[in-house]
Amino acid sequence: MSLSYAKFLAIIKTKGEVMHFEIAENSKVDESKPLIYAWDIIDRETGELKGRYVGKAMGGSGRPRKQYRRNVVRMLAGKRYRLAKPDAFRAIHVALGAAVTAGDRIVLSFLCNVADGEDINKIERSYIQSHAPTLNRI
Template structure:
């Protein structure tokens, strides 16, 4: 007997997705997560992708692991990056999260463009960073 089609899972990370004019998801590019904090501050994380699903699927999976108290990986159970914890805290608290696809870049230019945009856009969530009080609960 064939199993019926399963319903899509309801994910807790539900960002607003914006794509800059002229950008296509079919080519490698640069994306930005922008998280709004209770004091109105917006903190950013800039990353690169070669496959269009990476920026959403992998972050969504990591946020779900954090919220379900599951390990990052067997070999590195606490290996979540700072941005994963911040996204989990924001999703839990219902704060604004925007995933912006900023630009396309040639594969050989991705690293250079990513680093330039981290500086230009003030991406304070890149790197390890000290956890905010909001995301500290996801460190254990």
């Protein structure tokens, strides 16, 4: 059964957010500055890690906090990813959507800040190597 986007939003408004997630506290990270983050998906029954994604955010925590939720809501509602790329949802979006459907635990962690002059791509690659994500394209 496919829901219209308006009906889907009505369900969200009635039941609250569609994508519930926890934010792991890290007092060493300034969320207003460039940072490296990770999404962890944890099986609701076994507690085992089902998936991990490591990413970067030049503008701080706003994009990971808001855009992933937005993309998951759109995907679950049958909407396009982007006008020019309708089916371009990435593996992390699909995995987060599956986690929402399954009721799995979703945790967003802010791993570190990236200082002015540091190469955010190099730092992200380092964290990808050390955190063994399963949802990044490597």
